[in-house]
Every structure is written in structure tokens, then in C-alpha cells.
Amino acid sequence: MNLLETCRLVFLNLIENKFKVFLTSLGILVGTITIVLVIAIGKGGEAKVADQFKDLSAETVYVNLNYKRLENKEMSQIEKLNMNIVEQIKEESTTIEDLYLSVSSYMEVKLGNEKVYTSITGVSDGFDKVSNLEIDEGLQLDEEDQEYENNVAVIGKNIVEKYYGSSENAINQTIQIGNNTYKIIGTLKGKGDGLQGLNPDDTIFLPYAVANKFMDTNTIPKIVGLSDDLKHVELTKKEIMSTLDYLLEDSSVYVIDDAGSRIEAALSSAKTMNLLLLSVGTIVFIVGGIGIMNVLFLSVKERTKEIGILKALGIGNNEVLIQFVLESAIISSLGGVAGIVISSVIMPLMRYTEIAVVDSIEGKIIAFCFAMITGMLFGIYPAYKASMLKPVDALSIE
Numbered sequence: 001m002n003l004l005e006t007c008r009l010v011f012l013n014l015i016e017n018k019f020k021v022f023l024t025s026l027g028i029l030v031g032t033i034t035i036v037l038v039i040a041i042g043k044g045g046e047a048k049v050a051d052q053f054k055d056l057s058a059e060t061v062y063v064n065l066n067y068k069r070l071e072n073k074e075m076s077q078i079e080k081l082n083m084n085i086v087e088q089i090k091e092e093s094t095t096i097e098d099l100y101l102s103v104s105s106y107m108e109v110k111l112g113n114e115k116v117y118t119s120i121t122g123v124s125d126g127f128d129k130v131s132n133l134e135i136d137e138g139l140q141l142d143e144e145d146q147e148y149e150n151n152v153a154v155i156g157k158n159i160v161e162k163y164y165g166s167s168e169n170a171i172n173q174t175i176q177i178g179n180n181t182y183k184i185i186g187t188l189k190g191k192g193d194g195l196q197g198l199n200p201d202d203t204i205f206l207p208y209a210v211a212n213k214f215m216d217t218n219t220i221p222k223i224v225g226l227s228d229d230l231k232h233v234e235l236t237k238k239e240i241m242s243t244l245d246y247l248l249e250d251s252s253v254y255v256i257d258d259a260g261s262r263i264e265a266a267l268s269s270a271k272t273m274n275l276l277l278l279s280v281g282t283i284v285f286i287v288g289g290i291g292i293m294n295v296l297f298l299s300v301k302e303r304t305k306e307i308g309i310l311k312a313l314g315i316g317n318n319e320v321l322i323q324f325v326l327e328s329a330i331i332s333s334l335g336g337v338a339g340i341v342i343s344s345v346i347m348p349l350m351r352y353t354e355i356a357v358v359d360s361i362e363g364k365i366i367a368f369c370f371a372m373i374t375g376m377l378f379g380i381y382p383a384y385k386a387s388m389l390k391p392v393d394a395l396s397i398e
Contacts, residue, residue, distance in 0.1 A: 025335030027288020028375060032339025032367045033346065034281040039363035040347060042274030044356030058259055059097075059230050060130065061237055063223035063244070066255035075218035079248050083124060083208070086223060088247060093239040095232040099225030100127040101208055103215055104198060110176035111163040118159065119203040120177060122211025130226045133200055136160075137167030138186035145207045154186040156201040175204065178214055182206065233258050282370075288335070289378035325379050332375020336368045343367075 063081065070078070086101050104121040125146050127133065136157065145152050153175060164170035167187040174181050191200040212221070227236040237256040244251040343364070350357045 025331050025338065027284070027291040028332045028335025028371045029288075029339040029342070031281060031284040031288045031374070032336045032371050033343045034284045035278070035367035035370055036340060036343035036363050037346065037350075037357070038274070038277040038281045039366060040350070040357040040359055041277060041355060042271075043358035043360055043363070045273060046271070047358050048356045059227040059233055059236075060259035061099075061225045061227060061233065061240065062257045062259075063225075063240060063254055064257065065220055065222075066253055069252045069255075073253070075220060078220060078253055079250065081221045081223055081254075085244070085247055086124065089223070089225070089240055089243045092243050093236065095228050095236045095239060097226045097228040098126040098130050099223055100124040100130055101221050101223055102127065103208065103212055103219055103221040104203075105215055105219050107177060109204065111159070112173070114163065119198065120206065120211060121198065121203050122206050122208040122215070124208040127205070127224070130224055131200070133191065134189045136187045136189045138171045138184070140186055141205060141207055146209065149207060149209045151180060151182045151210060152185045152207070153182040154188060154205040155184055156188050156199070156203045156205075157190040158199075158201040159204065160187045177204075180214075182210075227258075286374070288332075289374040293378040293382055321384060324382060325376060328375045328379025328382075329372060332371045332379075333368075335375075336371030339371065340364045340368060 065078070081101060083101055086099060089099060090096060101124040102121060104119060106117055107120045108115055108117050109120065123141065125141075125143050128135075128140050135154070138154075141152065141154055144150070155170065155175075160167055160170045164173060170184050170187050173184050175184065176182075188200055188205075223240070225236065225240065227233045237258060240256055241251065244254060248254075344359075347357060347359050
């Protein structure tokens with residue numbers, strides 16, 4: 001019997017058992033939808049991480065408190081970072097491109113006629129370059145503002161939109177912090193969530209010396225720097241720590257992190273979640289494959305006499321094997337195609353949830369391949385059992 005005739009027999013059997021085929025393919029259908037969505041969610045997670053760090057250089061380094069080493073120390077007892085230390089690091093380091101000192105607090109601010117709580121951050125010169133903060137309208141804080149401690153401010157995009165409507169309206173307006181008034185000289189372009197708990201879009205930036213005057217004594221400044229090359233990040237960290245070691249009585253209360261490690265950790269977490277979700281989809285496929293295997297065993301039992309007649313007519317073991325494997329492959333393919341179609345309908349609906357998804361052709365191809373392989377693998381054993389039936393035994397079964 002040639003392949004064309006085998007295919008004809010397979011299709012005739014599938015058409016005669018349409019409802020059974022539908023029920024059998026449901027497991028594969030659900031598995032295909034799961035795999036497509038899992039890959040889309042995984043890619044969405046990676047895209048979200050990439051978007052979060054898109055404006056952040058992997059060469060960025062941070063000098064923060066090492067909370068593991070603080071033990072019973074009070075914040076007021078910790079030796080603080082200052083501008084002298086920043087200047088010393090700049091002078092001694094061979095790999096630092098730039099760095100700045102930063103101090104932050106959450107305080108009440110009067111914006112127009114409204115009093116709100118928002119982030120106030122004092123920054124020294126170079127903060128815009130290191131943190132890649134671009135001016136949307138007006139001016140950036142400069143060396144003169146730092147040197148003369150001018151009462152000026154640069155504000156984030158969310159503050160602009162919420163309280164002033166536009167950057168043009170915000171420029172030259174004043175804000176009040178405590179008893180002091182500050183003139184808005186610039187607004188920032190939208191940045192999104194940042195690292196170190198700071199969202200520039202919701203922050204008011206002041207010259208470091210100005211902000212440091214009214215900060216709580218327990219507020220600890222930090223240093224943010226930029227290495228001149230990704231390959232030099234580790235050396236930059238060592239150089240900074242070397243300077244801190246002799247300038248501070250106890251430098252162990254500080255630790256130096258780099259953005260590259262944080263980005264890697266975030267992407268690694270996203271990939272781990274992808275594997276976890278993919279394993280769930282694989283389990284669904286296995287359940288679907290077991291369903292196919294059970295149905296094929298039942299089909300072999302129901303068609304034992306048919307198999308006996310075919311063998312009596314000279315059909316070989318391999319041809320019977322191919323017939324049942326082909327039947328399994330077609331059932332799983334139908335489930336795979338239906339799953340891909342349904343997932344294409346579900347995907348746009350995911351936009352209404354908080355789950356980030358990225359639809360992709362490779363996701364659909366992988367899901368379809370999973371469906372095909374699962375169907376064929378679980379169909380081989382029933383097909384083998386059918387092919388090994390002896391004609392005399394098959395014909396004698398009632």
C-alpha cells in the first residue's frame with residue numbers, strides 16, 4: 001500500500017470519528033495556547049526589564065550603605081560621604097568618567113496652591129550625564145548653581161504634567177520647601193522607573209549643598225559614578241573602595257554595586273520565570289499526549305479486525321505503524337493549529353491586563369513543533385502495538 005492510500009485511510013478514519021478526534025485534540029489545543037502565551041509573557045517580561053533599564057548605562061556604579069555591616073550602629077554615628085570624598089575619587093581614579101553625590105528625602109512641597117509629598121533629591125554637578133537625564137525645557141543645574149548654592153530646581157515629567165500642564169508653563173514658577181522658595185529653571189524628559197528607589201519623573205532636583213541644608217541628620221548621601229568602559233567596571237569599584245578605605249574610619253559600612261549586575265540579575269529572573277512557565281506548558285502537553293495515546297490504544301482495539309484484514313491482504317508491519325503514527329500526527333497538528341488560532345484571538349485581550357506580553361512568530365512555531373512532537377511520541381507505542389498484531393489473532397477477536 002502506497003503512502004497516498006495510507007493517507008486516504010487515515011483521513012477516512014478521522015472523518016468517521018470526528019467527535020473523538022475533537023476530544024483527543026483538546027489537550028494539544030490547550031497545550032499549544034499555553035506555550036504561545038507562556039513565550040509571549042516571557043518575552044514581555046524581558047522587554048519590560050529592558051525598557052526599565054533602557055536609559056541606564058551598564059557602566060554605572062553606586063556607593064550605598066552596606067546594611068549587613070551596620071549592626072547596632074545608629075545612622076547619626078555613620079561617617080557620611082561628602083564632596084571632598086567625591087573630588088578625591090575623581091582625582092585618584094584612572095577609570096571614572098564622572099560621578100556625583102546625591103542625597104534624597106520624601107518631603108512636603110508646595111506646588112502652586114497645593115501641598116504634596118514628593119521626592120526631593122540634592123545632586124552635585126555631573127548628575128545629568130551619569131544618570132542620563134535629559135532636559136525637556138529650560139536649563140540644567142550647572143556648576144554656578146552648585147558653587148553659589150542658588151535656590152533653583154529641575155523637576156520631573158510627572159510633576160510637570162500633574163501640576164503645571166506643560167513644561168513651558170512650569171518654567172520660572174516657584175515651589176516652596178519649608179520656609180524657602182525655589183525657582184524652576186528646567187524640566188526633564190520622561191524617564192520611567194529608575195534604580196535605587198528613585199523615579200526621576202516624580203522627583204524635584206536641587207543643588208546638592210542647597211538640599212543638604214534641610215535634610216534630616218539621619219539621611220545618608222550616596223555616590224553615583226560612571227566608569228569609562230564596561231570592561232573597567234570592576235577596576236572602578238576597586239579604585240573607589242581604595243579611596244574610601246583611607247578617607248573613612250570604617251569604609252565597610254559602604255558597599256559598591258554596579259548597574260550591569262542588576263540588569264543581569266533582572267534578566268536572569270525573567271528567564272527563570274520563562275522556564276518555569278514553559279515547564280507548566282510542557283506538563284499540559286504531556287497530559288494531552290497521554291490523551292492521544294489512550295485514544296489510539298482504544299482505536300487499535302476497535303480496529304483489530306480491520307488491521308487483521310489489511311495484514312491478510314499483504315500490508316506490512318511498517319505500513320500499519322506509519323498509518324497510526326500519521327493519525328496521531330494529524331490529530332496533534334489539528335490541535336496545534338487550532339491552539340495557535342485561538343491564542344491569536346486571546347493575545348490582544350491580554351493588553352487589558354497588567355501582564356506584559358510580546359507576540360512572536362517563533363512562539364507559534366515552537367508551540368506547533370511541541371504539538372507535533374508530543375502527538376508523534378505518544379502515538380508511537382500504540383502504533384507499534386498495532387503493527388505487531390498477527391493476522392490470525394486479529395481476525396479471531398470477537
